[in-house]
Amino acid sequence: MKTVPGLRLERLVARLAACPPEFLAPPRVGAEGVVAVDVVVGDLLVELGYAEDSWPMTEPFEPGTVFDPDRARHFRLVLFAAWLLRDPELPREAGTPQSVARFLGEPLRSLAAVVEPARLLDEPERREEFVRHALAALGALVEGETQEEAENRLETLNSASKQHLSAVLRAKEEAVLRRADAVREAMVRKDAEEGAAKGMRE
Amino acid sequence: MKERDRQPLLDDAGRERLEALRQHRHAPKWNHRAGERLDAAALQRVQAFGKSLAKAPFSMPREERNAFAGRAVRDVPLYRRLAKGWHPEDGFEALPTVSREDLAREPWSFVPDAAELADLITYPTSGTTGHPLLVPSHPEAVAKYLPLMARALGRHGVTLEGGTARPVGVALLGWQKHTHSFVSAFAQLDHALFVKLNLEPDDWRSPHDPRLFLQSIDAELLTGDPLAFSELLRLSPKIQPKALLSTAMSLAPGLRDQLAAQFACPVVDVYSMNEAGPIAYATPTGFTPLAPDLTVELLQADGMACAAGERGEVTLTGGRNPFLPLLRYRTGDYAARGVDAKGNLVLEGLEGREPG
Numbered sequence: 001m002k003t004v005p006g007l008r009l010e011r012l013v014a015r016l017a018a019c020p021p022e023f024l025a026p027p028r029v030g031a032e033g034v035v036a037v038d039v040v041v042g043d044l045l046v047e048l049g050y051a052e053d054s055w056p057m058t059e060p061f062e063p064g065t066v067f068d069p070d071r072a073r074h075f076r077l078v079l080f081a082a083w084l085l086r087d088p089e090l091p092r093e094a095g096t097p098q099s100v101a102r103f104l105g106e107p108l109r110s111l112a113a114v115v116e117p118a119r120l121l122d123e124p125e126r127r128e129e130f131v132r133h134a135l136a137a138l139g140a141l142v143e144g145e146t147q148e149e150a151e152n153r154l155e156t157l158n159s160a161s162k163q164h165l166s167a168v169l170r171a172k173e174e175a176v177l178r179r180a181d182a183v184r185e186a187m188v189r190k191d192a193e194e195g196a197a198k199g200m201r202e
Numbered sequence: 203m204k205e206r207d208r209q210p211l212l213d214d215a216g217r218e219r220l221e222a223l224r225q226h227r228h229a230p231k232w233n234h235r236a237g238e239r240l241d242a243a244a245l246q247r248v249q250a251f252g253k254s255l256a257k258a259p260f261s262m263p264r265e266e267r268n269a270f271a272g273r274a275v276r277d278v279p280l281y282r283r284l285a286k287g288w289h290p291e292d293g294f295e296a297l298p299t300v301s302r303e304d305l306a307r308e309p310w311s312f313v314p315d316a317a318e319l320a321d322l323i324t325y326p327t328s329g330t331t332g333h334p335l336l337v338p339s340h341p342e343a344v345a346k347y348l349p350l351m352a353r354a355l356g357r358h359g360v361t362l363e364g365g366t367a368r369p370v371g372v373a374l375l376g377w378q379k380h381t382h383s384f385v386s387a388f389a390q391l392d393h394a395l396f397v398k399l400n401l402e403p404d405d406w407r408s409p410h411d412p413r414l415f416l417q418s419i420d421a422e423l424l425t426g427d428p429l430a431f432s433e434l435l436r437l438s439p440k441i442q443p444k445a446l447l448s449t450a451m452s453l454a455p456g457l458r459d460q461l462a463a464q465f466a467c468p469v470v471d472v473y474s475m476n477e478a479g480p481i482a483y484a485t486p487t488g489f490t491p492l493a494p495d496l497t498v499e500l501l502q503a504d505g506m507a508c509a510a511g512e513r514g515e516v517t518l519t520g521g522r523n524p525f526l527p528l529l530r531y532r533t534g535d536y537a538a539r540g541v542d543a544k545g546n547l548v549l550e551g552l553e554g555r556e557p558g
């Protein structure tokens with residue numbers, strides 16, 4: 001990893017917090033959402049200096065035909081990253097667009113599985129974690145920090161995310177159980193009432 | 203439940219006709235009350251569904267099916283659990299199947315997360331495999347039976363007129379030890395009256411009443427299972443229905459021909475179940491799918507699709523019940539895979555149907 005002179009973590013974290021509405025709108029997945037993520041990624045790669053047709057690298061970000069909630073979560077992080085990575089102080093060396101395209105793929109898909117997109121921008125530590133993931137993908141170090149310090153800090157933030165995920169999953173499981181109880185009670189209650197008149201027997 | 207909740211759209215004249223039928227001197231011992239439970243907006247949606255059938259396909263198009271599957275895996279607790287790790291790109295055929303046993307065990311897990319429970323109704327059914335089920339449903343899903351029944355009748359050249367031209371529009375006949383009998387009305391048939399009758403003698407005041415009542419109401423359409431229609435043959439009322447629509451059990455060709463000759467009208471056999479509503483109607487070669495929002499598959503035990511001529515389990519995806527979206531639902535019924543002249547699926551030798 002290489003130190004980028006003048007690059008400050010706080011400024012990048014603040015930039016992420018100021019993500020503008022066009023990058024906050026729901027990404028298009030299947031028939032839902034509004035932002036064409038493949039177009040956003042294509043623009044970003046061109047801006048970062050990728051001169052060739054960016055289609056092969058943007059293809060994974062096409063909306064597809066079917067809505068998939070995991071994909072939508074991933075794409076929301078891709079939009080946040082597209083805003084962050086437009087920062088003019090981030091490195092624009094040979095190979096940067098390829099590194100960025102890789103980062104937008106599997107690493108962000110994995111991150112989306114453990115971080116709620118809405119929470120990511122609200123909480124300073126989650127924003128810092130996101131920025132650090134982006135810097136690691138680019139092989140960039142902020143000024144005044146060693147590679148070991150950067151890696152240790154990212155590891156600490158990752159652990160917190162995983163603990164948060166456990167809490168989120170527990171809450172989700174409880175919500176599922178509550179809903180099952182509500183449906184079960186409704187079915188018992190309605191069984192005692194009348195159905196609707198049906199014109200034929202089954 | 204109040205009468206106006208059962209029949210929100212029935213006017214005073216309709217209520218008078220309904221009450222007159224309740225008081226009919228040859229009427230059965232009514233033992234139940236039920237209605238369509240449709241308000242004006244719901245009726246419009248049901249009628250729009252009916253109109254759409256004029257040009258709709260006879261099974262759910264592949265793209266719609268795939269979109270439906272994606273939503274079901276996202277929104278329905280059971281499918282989300284069973285299809286964990288499935289991605290739309292894996293393809294529809296990679297989805298797991300579910301069965302009546304799953305529905306019997308945890309019907310609540312079939313209800314989508316966001317489905318509003320206020321309109322939930324339930325139908326108990328035992329089904330072919332003997333697993334007692336409590337099927338969650340919705341008045342609009344039930345109301346959409348009529349347009350699909352009309353579609354099956356239309357294939358035999360029969361059009362229902364409804365209205366008040368006849369005393370009763372539709373009569374559903376049963377011949378069971380115990381079942382509900384009631385009188386109601388169908389707003390979507392221009393408020394034609396609907397009666398559910400049990401031909402079992404104990405349900406009537408006089409042994410002559412079933413025949414006399416049937417003659418008096420002169421229903422435009424009679425629906426029922428083959429047992430009830432056998433009893434109808436024995437009673438031999440002098441009636442002129444436009445059609446008989448048989449459901450719930452296999453209709454033997456001999457009985458079908460006898461009924462057609464006795465009542466001088468088409469006898470239409472429809473394959474239907476509480477979980478899905480009307481599925482297919484009989485043609486000379488087998489049962490042809492009927493609903494544009496339902497996909498019918500024939501699957502082997504290992505989940506592989508049956509080849510032409512091979513027998514497999516009837517498996518359903520789709521439907522119009524907001525409380526029970528079906529995703530590769532194994533019905534417990536079996537048929538061989540046939541094709542019609544256009545290459546569409548036909549269910550040959552359909553077996554397993556028992557009254558629900």
